[in-house]
Amino acid sequence: MKHFQRIYVLLILFFYPLCHYGQERINWIDFTQLDSLLAISPRETLLFIHTDWCSYCRKMEQEIFTKKEIVQLINKRYYAVHLDAESIQDLAFDNSIWRPKNKRKKTGQYHPLALQLLQGRNMIFPSLLRLDAEFRLKSIRQKYLNSKELAIFLE
Numbered sequence: 161m162k163h164f165q166r167i168y169v170l171l172i173l174f175f176y177p178l179c180h181y182g183q184e185r186i187n188w189i190d191f192t193q194l195d196s197l198l199a200i201s202p203r204e205t206l207l208f209i210h211t212d213w214c215s216y217c218r219k220m221e222q223e224i225f226t227k228k229e230i231v232q233l234i235n236k237r238y239y240a241v242h243l244d245a246e247s248i249q250d251l252a253f254d255n256s257i258w259r260p261k262n263k264r265k266k267t268g269q270y271h272p273l274a275l276q277l278l279q280g281r282n283m284i285f286p287s288l289l290r291l292d293a294e295f296r297l298k299s300i301r302q303k304y305l306n307s308k309e310l311a312i313f314l315e
Contacts, residue, residue: 202293
């Protein structure tokens with residue numbers, strides 16, 4: 161009997177990753193791609209501003225942004241861009257190079273592009289910005305959104 165239990169556990173461990181194989185995912189793009197995509201084929205943009213330490217951000221990425229309905233809605237209607245608000249990378253966007261002040265990642269030291277996009281609002285994570293085809297802010301939500309709230313926000 162113990163032998164069958166071991167085989168059963170091994171089969172589960174082997175086949176579990178296959179259950180997620182082929183699962184649809186959001187087509188996240190970066191800012192350099194966004195510039196050219198908006199020039200060629202304008203559409204709305206969904207911007208997800210997060211940090212590495214934000215547990216609600218990770219929860220949204222793992223639980224909400226993996227739901228089939230949400231993934232399909234975002235991929236169909238939006239260019240999806242995520243931005244680490246504390247990134248230390250130079251970002252090219254809108255004919256400008258956005259450089260962070262520090263070259264070391266530090267909590268509370270925000271990237272200038274994140275500050276510009278939030279237009280003087282407080283840094284609250286996660287922040288979701290919905291921008292029109294001309295990259296003008298349509299709406300913003302600065303909190304964790306469950307799948308129903310996110311679907312309403314995206315409609």
